[in-house]
Amino acid sequence: MSKEHITHGKPLASSGSFFNNPRNRALIYQFLLLLGLGYFFYTIVSNTMANMEARGIKSGFGFLFTTSGFDILMSLVPYEATDTYGRTFLVGLLNTILVSIIGIFLSTILGFLMGVAYFSPNWLLKRLSIVYVETFRNIPLLLQVFFWYFAVLAALPSAQDSLSIGQAVFLNVRGLFLPALVEDSGAAVVYGTAVAAVIAIFFLRRWAHKRQDDTGEQFPVGRVSLALFIGAPLLIAMLMGMPFHFDYPQIGRFNVSGGTSIIPELMALTLALTVYGGAFIAEAVRAGVQSVPHGQTEAARSLGIKESRIMSLIIVPQAMRVIMPLLNSEYQSLVKNSTLATAIGYPDLFTVFVGTSLNQTGQAIEIVFMTMAVYFAINMSISFIMNHLNAKVALVERK
Amino acid sequence: MRKLSSVIAAGLAVGLSVGATAGTLEDVKKRGTLSCGVSTGLAGFSQKDEKGQWSGLDVDVCKAVAAAVLGDAGKVQYKPLTAKERFTALQSGEIDMLSRNTTWTHTRDTSLGLNFAGVNYYDGQGFMVSKKLGVKSALELDGASACIQAGTTTELNLADYFRANGMKYTAVTFDTSDQTRSGFESGRCDVLTSDQSQLYAIRIGLKDPSSALVLPEVISKEPLGPVVRQGDDAWLNIVKWSMFGLVEAEFLGINSANADDMKANGKPGQKRLMGSEGDSGDKLGLSADWAYNIVKQVGNYGESFERNVGAGSPLKISRGLNAQWNQGGIMYSPPVR
Numbered sequence: 001m002s003k004e005h006i007t008h009g010k011p012l013a014s015s016g017s018f019f020n021n022p023r024n025r026a027l028i029y030q031f032l033l034l035l036g037l038g039y040f041f042y043t044i045v046s047n048t049m050a051n052m053e054a055r056g057i058k059s060g061f062g063f064l065f066t067t068s069g070f071d072i073l074m075s076l077v078p079y080e081a082t083d084t085y086g087r088t089f090l091v092g093l094l095n096t097i098l099v100s101i102i103g104i105f106l107s108t109i110l111g112f113l114m115g116v117a118y119f120s121p122n123w124l125l126k127r128l129s130i131v132y133v134e135t136f137r138n139i140p141l142l143l144q145v146f147f148w149y150f151a152v153l154a155a156l157p158s159a160q161d162s163l164s165i166g167q168a169v170f171l172n173v174r175g176l177f178l179p180a181l182v183e184d185s186g187a188a189v190v191y192g193t194a195v196a197a198v199i200a201i202f203f204l205r206r207w208a209h210k211r212q213d214d215t216g217e218q219f220p221v222g223r224v225s226l227a228l229f230i231g232a233p234l235l236i237a238m239l240m241g242m243p244f245h246f247d248y249p250q251i252g253r254f255n256v257s258g259g260t261s262i263i264p265e266l267m268a269l270t271l272a273l274t275v276y277g278g279a280f281i282a283e284a285v286r287a288g289v290q291s292v293p294h295g296q297t298e299a300a301r302s303l304g305i306k307e308s309r310i311m312s313l314i315i316v317p318q319a320m321r322v323i324m325p326l327l328n329s330e331y332q333s334l335v336k337n338s339t340l341a342t343a344i345g346y347p348d349l350f351t352v353f354v355g356t357s358l359n360q361t362g363q364a365i366e367i368v369f370m371t372m373a374v375y376f377a378i379n380m381s382i383s384f385i386m387n388h389l390n391a392k393v394a395l396v397e398r399k
Numbered sequence: 400m401r402k403l404s405s406v407i408a409a410g411l412a413v414g415l416s417v418g419a420t421a422g423t424l425e426d427v428k429k430r431g432t433l434s435c436g437v438s439t440g441l442a443g444f445s446q447k448d449e450k451g452q453w454s455g456l457d458v459d460v461c462k463a464v465a466a467a468v469l470g471d472a473g474k475v476q477y478k479p480l481t482a483k484e485r486f487t488a489l490q491s492g493e494i495d496m497l498s499r500n501t502t503w504t505h506t507r508d509t510s511l512g513l514n515f516a517g518v519n520y521y522d523g524q525g526f527m528v529s530k531k532l533g534v535k536s537a538l539e540l541d542g543a544s545a546c547i548q549a550g551t552t553t554e555l556n557l558a559d560y561f562r563a564n565g566m567k568y569t570a571v572t573f574d575t576s577d578q579t580r581s582g583f584e585s586g587r588c589d590v591l592t593s594d595q596s597q598l599y600a601i602r603i604g605l606k607d608p609s610s611a612l613v614l615p616e617v618i619s620k621e622p623l624g625p626v627v628r629q630g631d632d633a634w635l636n637i638v639k640w641s642m643f644g645l646v647e648a649e650f651l652g653i654n655s656a657n658a659d660d661m662k663a664n665g666k667p668g669q670k671r672l673m674g675s676e677g678d679s680g681d682k683l684g685l686s687a688d689w690a691y692n693i694v695k696q697v698g699n700y701g702e703s704f705e706r707n708v709g710a711g712s713p714l715k716i717s718r719g720l721n722a723q724w725n726q727g728g729i730m731y732s733p734p735v736r
Contacts (some may be wrong), residue, residue: 009538053510055490055629055630057510057512058509058510058511069558070554070557070558071554071568071570072570073570073572082562150581154585154587156584157584158586173585173586174544174587213637231661254543254544254589255569257542296644345549345574345578345582347572349571355549355550356483358483358550359482359550359551360550360555362486362507362511364490373494374621386443
């Protein structure tokens with residue numbers, strides 16, 4: 001084949017060289033591969049279906065619309081034993097998302113604090129960070145889940161001998177019980193004020209930014225924002241005569257009733273995921289900070305930036321370029337690790353759906369497939385969001 | 400391209416090989432051991448002692464099948480399974496049979512591709528509470544938290560019972576029997592609910608067994624029995640008749656001590672079961688002394704019961720429903736003829 005045929009990518013007229021054209025060849029092979037893969041999966045699926053039918057195992061997704069008949073410990077949406085397996089799926093999914101979000105949020109805070117503490121000139125703080133990372137990173141997560149659940153939380157007193165703060169907050173082996181906020185008429189106005197405050201803060205920040213750009217004068221945005229966010233709704237609430245009341249938990253014959261509660265399974269799992277994930281995030285933060293050349297710190301000092309702000313204004317924003325991709329995978333493994341809930345009975349998707357529902361219906365293939373698809377989707381969304389954030393912190397290159 | 404086609408061919412081979420299943424009897428004979436699914440540890444039914452030896456009422460069914468098929472009750476490979484794992488293990492062929500305090504229900508019999516081979520223990524669901532609570536009846540449990548093992552019929556019965564009686568409860572589920580017990584002990588729940596036989600077994604495992612009380616209510620029927628895969632009728636017959644062999648031996652008055660004597664000098668019915676008359680073994684595809692091996696090596700059902708859960712065990716469960724039909728119970732074997 002002559003050189004110009006490659007550069008222009010045109011096929012030759014003769015049939016022999018059509019096949020020799022690299023583009024055509026690539027297309028043909030890819031098509032064949034696709035065909036082969038398609039046939040491969042088709043065989044597996046049809047084979048499985050045929051075998052299941054031959055063995056008398058029921059299949060299909062009809063079970064999603066039949067009554068489950070069992071109860072679930074904790075649910076974010078109303079759920080009863082008379083609801084369907086479809087609803088069970090939703091309950092499990094929401095519980096998984098709940099523990100993942102709390103875990104990601106708390107482990108990020110803990111990880112950043114510990115990661116930055118490593119660079120502290122304070123001897124104690126630096127050692128604390130090292131000991132924390134080395135301890136929790138090296139102990140299997142399942143063991144940590146058991147530790148928090150069976151060693152720490154199970155040691156709390158029984159419901160009748162609860163630890164309490166002013167008979168309003170109770171802590172016992174059944175969980176943490178808090179007063180629930182019940183809205184009376186007029187509560188919506190207070191909520192509206194809070195929303196208005198958030199909008200006001202947004203504009204305040206823009207204004208303060210612009211003023212600093214123009215005049216160099218700084219405005220205490222943080223403190224004013226906080227005052228606005230708490231003060232304004234509180235003022236309105238007081239003017240309206242407090243349109244709220246609390247539903248206090250009470251110790252009943254068996255359990256603490258009323259109020260809201262956080263079950264110990266959720267507490268144990270969150271603690272374990274946070275502490276474990278935090279250790280890895282701390283390492284990611286340390287790596288990120290170390291990737292910023294020391295010259296940056298010196299430059300900041302010579303510009304007269306306050307020592308206490310160098311980290312947050314100069315170092316961390318640059319370190320984020322290294323930290324972000326690492327955070328992505330940490331968050332994804334945290335979501336996957338949340339399936340360890342099954343060891344202590346926290347009703348996440350894995351426990352409720354792959355555990356109980358699978359065993360009650362026996363429809364293993366459908367249920368496992370659905371659950372795999374869900375974790376895949378959750379992690380793809382995390383990846384999508386994190387890649388988006390990563391693009392924002394990435395070095396902007398000249399086009 | 401050659402690589403690709405070999406990958407596809409390998410994939411197809413994997414996909415196709417799933418379909419091929421030989422007879423379980425041939426598999427067991429060829430392997431020389433019976434692979435039997437049992438619980439992860441439940442006193443009286445299937446538990447492992449400090450020497451690693453399994454014993455229990457359910458284990459004796461495994462042993463009986465091994466004795467009938469291989470002539471040696473010791474040739475069993477035990478696979479401890481949680482409630483959640485048990486059916487998948489059987490469906491996938493990991494075990495030859497399941498003998499793990501499993502309730503015979505309509506759903507399990509009809510939709511899982513499994514067959515129940517009979518009932519080796521008639522049970523019912525009950526409640527265990529701490530004596531401290533002062534509860535005397537299950538109807539006083541409104542508002543209580545209940546510890547349950549996940550993936551059991553217990554979970555469903557409990558929901559039905561509280562709903563039927565208009566009571567509220569919180570379900571706290573655990574993976575294994577041991578975890579359920581430690582949940583109850585730590586006070587995570589007020590009541591532990593399970594099959595009555597299991598409640599007695601779990602109670603023994605408590606740090607202070609006298610602190611717990613089993614309530615009188617029995618809220619469900621729980622016929623427990625061995626399970627096999629659907630579609631292998633020869634194997635189903637073997638497991639079914641191994642179990643009946645245990646029961647029939649007791650009915651005919653044959654036990655491990657007098658089995659030799661009965662085989663030689665028994666009445667016609669006794670001789671027929673022991674294999675010195677008739678061809679019961681041949682019809683099952685087994686040796687003539689299949690039932691003799693069971694009784695000689697494992698004992699009859701009564702012996703197994705007393706040894707594992709009855710008077711000779713720490714559980715001290717009375718025969719009740721599990722006595723022979725002519726002794727006030729409902730244990731009944733079809734005649735061997």
